Amino acid sequence: MDKLKMHTPNKADENFRKLAALFPNAVTETVDENGMVVRAIDKDVLMQEISTTVVEGKDERYQFTWPDKKKSVLLANAPISKTLRPCPAESVGKNGTPGSFDSENLYIEGDNLEVLKLLQETYLGKIKMIYIDPPYNTGNDFVYEDDFAQSTEEYLANSGQYDEEGNRLVPNTESNGRFHTDWLNMIYPRLKLAKDLLTEDGVVFISIDDNEVSNLQKTCNEIFGESNFLACLIWEKTRKNDARFFSTGHEYMLVYAKDQGFLVQHNVYFREAKDGASEIYAEYLKLRKMYGEDYPKMQQELQRFYAGLPKDHPARKHMRYNKVDSYGVWRDDNMSWPGGGGPKYDVIHPVTGKPCAVPPGGWRYSTPEKMEEMIKQGKVVFREDETLPPIRKTYLVRKPGKSASEEDENVGKQVMGTYFYKSYLQSSNMMEELLGKGVFEYSKDVSVIKRMVSYTTCEDSIVLDFFSGSATTAHAVVQLNSEDGGNRKFIMVQVPETTDEKSAAYKAGYKNICEIGKERIRRAGAKIKEENPLGTMDLDVGFRVLKCDSTNMKDVYYHPEEYTANMFDMLSDNIKEDRTSEDLLLQVMLDLGVLLSSKIEQTEIAGKKVFNVADNFLIACFDADVTEETITAIAKQKPYYFVMRDSSLASDSVAANFDQIFATYSPDTVRKVL
Numbered sequence: 001m002d003k004l005k006m007h008t009p010n011k012a013d014e015n016f017r018k019l020a021a022l023f024p025n026a027v028t029e030t031v032d033e034n035g036m037v038v039r040a041i042d043k044d045v046l047m048q049e050i051s052t053t054v055v056e057g058k059d060e061r062y063q064f065t066w067p068d069k070k071k072s073v074l075l076a077n078a079p080i081s082k083t084l085r086p087c088p089a090e091s092v093g094k095n096g097t098p099g100s101f102d103s104e105n106l107y108i109e110g111d112n113l114e115v116l117k118l119l120q121e122t123y124l125g126k127i128k129m130i131y132i133d134p135p136y137n138t139g140n141d142f143v144y145e146d147d148f149a150q151s152t153e154e155y156l157a158n159s160g161q162y163d164e165e166g167n168r169l170v171p172n173t174e175s176n177g178r179f180h181t182d183w184l185n186m187i188y189p190r191l192k193l194a195k196d197l198l199t200e201d202g203v204v205f206i207s208i209d210d211n212e213v214s215n216l217q218k219t220c221n222e223i224f225g226e227s228n229f230l231a232c233l234i235w236e237k238t239r240k241n242d243a244r245f246f247s248t249g250h251e252y253m254l255v256y257a258k259d260q261g262f263l264v265q266h267n268v269y270f271r272e273a274k275d276g277a278s279e280i281y282a283e284y285l286k287l288r289k290m291y292g293e294d295y296p297k298m299q300q301e302l303q304r305f306y307a308g309l310p311k312d313h314p315a316r317k318h319m320r321y322n323k324v325d326s327y328g329v330w331r332d333d334n335m336s337w338p339g340g341g342g343p344k345y346d347v348i349h350p351v352t353g354k355p356c357a358v359p360p361g362g363w364r365y366s367t368p369e370k371m372e373e374m375i376k377q378g379k380v381v382f383r384e385d386e387t388l389p390p391i392r393k394t395y396l397v398r399k400p401g402k403s404a405s406e407e408d409e410n411v412g413k414q415v416m417g418t419y420f421y422k423s424y425l426q427s428s429n430m431m432e433e434l435l436g437k438g439v440f441e442y443s444k445d446v447s448v449i450k451r452m453v454s455y456t457t458c459e460d461s462i463v464l465d466f467f468s469g470s471a472t473t474a475h476a477v478v479q480l481n482s483e484d485g486g487n488r489k490f491i492m493v494q495v496p497e498t499t500d501e502k503s504a505a506y507k508a509g510y511k512n513i514c515e516i517g518k519e520r521i522r523r524a525g526a527k528i529k530e531e532n533p534l535g536t537m538d539l540d541v542g543f544r545v546l547k548c549d550s551t552n553m554k555d556v557y558y559h560p561e562e563y564t565a566n567m568f569d570m571l572s573d574n575i576k577e578d579r580t581s582e583d584l585l586l587q588v589m590l591d592l593g594v595l596l597s598s599k600i601e602q603t604e605i606a607g608k609k610v611f612n613v614a615d616n617f618l619i620a621c622f623d624a625d626v627t628e629e630t631i632t633a634i635a636k637q638k639p640y641y642f643v644m645r646d647s648s649l650a651s652d653s654v655a656a657n658f659d660q661i662f663a664t665y666s667p668d669t670v671r672k673v674l
Helices: 011-022 043-050 069-077 112-118 152-158 179-197 213-224 260-265 277-291 295-307 314-318 368-376 424-435 446-456 472-484 513-531 565-571 581-592 628-636 652-665
Strands: 027-031 037-041 082-086 106-109 127-132 142-144 169-171 198-208 229-236 250-257 419-421 462-465 489-494 544-550 600-605 608-613 618-621 641-644 670-673
Touching: 011 037, 011 069, 069 179, 082 112, 082 581, 106 513, 112 179, 112 489, 112 544, 127 179, 127 446, 179 198, 179 213, 198 213, 198 229, 198 260, 213 229, 213 250, 250 260, 277 295, 424 446, 424 513, 446 472, 462 472, 472 489, 472 513, 489 513, 581 608, 581 618, 581 641, 600 628, 608 628, 618 628, 628 652
Parallel strands: 106 489, 106 544, 127 198, 127 462, 229 419, 462 489, 618 641, 641 670
Antiparallel strands: 027 037, 082 544, 142 169, 198 250, 229 250, 600 608, 608 618
């Protein structure tokens, strides 16, 4: 059986393997500063293979750089020995039951750099949308501290982890000589890791203000590619009159695609429904089915539908004109020249063979040839006889590039603009209503985030926010699911930053931001279900709480060469004593790439605790003294993976028969040990 590696991948090793696969003749060996033979890429051979110029040294070139950028890249690539530990006591079930662990949503506590590394294999290419609201670097907020003053060995050993006191956040004041540098060193590796988590049609939204918007855009251009820039949204807020020159009343959202070329190639459009448009389209489809090609009748019935709507109904603003002409159809759809004075010529009715009546304003099309062309394209509908002018055939809404006769899923929808207004007052009032006054100030507006999620995701997408804060994104996802019946899942990541003892949050009992975020999701979910109990019966309002911690494995697991023979008697088990079977299961799921939201069932077989994950995809048993009875029962279930401790089997006899049991009942099962 194979041993699980139980640590995050080394991204540099992965990049080397990719280059080696593409250009095996460029792979060579050299000696490092310690005299050790190491793998390497021959730059000269690589230059010949790609037939281009490679800039090196002090040659001038366009570039975006800052002090310690190379170490920032190193930080993104370096592996860590960490894990996520489940916390059922703080979790909430799908239906809102405290302490239940069946939700498909995740709330992860820990440094988001470490968490992003831990998610690399499990969620690689699975996140449809990322929204983050990172520190704006205003001089008053905090940034994650990455100490690049230490040696390479110390740096790699620490790899962005907490120090002994657990301190990770430091104030970044304007007096700091590395003001922009520290912020860039914080954001760069996190975005670099986040990109790999996006689906091919995935999108990232990043809120920012004037302090770092230019640096952020350059960073994103480098990581995502300038060609994948989609938009810079302008978010106008309230305006103040205390500025010396201009009142900065806006923020930005930078929007990047994982691969804009993929979106174009696969004909992906982003559209949002107009207010009331869904009702129009539903009625329109019903009438089309009822009347078929009797277009005039369909138009008349659609007009009656509009006329019956209340005056303040949002759908009424989609009427092109409030009045209709004498034929009971849209004025915009008749064949009369706009404003009158159009040409007059004979248009022959296809049934009676007589010239049709000419509209009072003359024909809409300038020449008989143009009219004939429109008739051939099916864009002109003739009435019962020649005494009534024909009408022009139109549809409600068309996708750009589509003909009038082609309908698609974007009928009744529109493209989003890059400018919108939302006051913080609305979000502040919502937070005050949920958690009390002053508990969390300046949270993002749920309606704005919900709009972005709706615009770019599908009903079963996964949405990630690794600067979760007050968990607005989670609230938005649950709210949207309740409105459109979707089953989107969220992953929130937040470092447990402590609250100030003088703050309203601390006085209300919230010792860190994570406690605020979790409670906000609990109360928001309960409120949503209370307001619509029938429509939210199957709505997942819960979340699984996971906490980033040191690995479950003792150091001997990773560095056996550092231990002498007489020490191994004390290390018969390579798992830390304070770790539970549930802890081990989560680390195995991470290592094998099993979604952390997967269904987990716990059973007992021959007195041993057995976990069944994702309906037999993974079965695990971490108890000691496992007998043939347990192994046989598990093998008969034919799991894809089976995992156990290296020392779990009850006797040498069981160990000897282990492979034979699986060969008999489930030869294709992949067996691994810790």
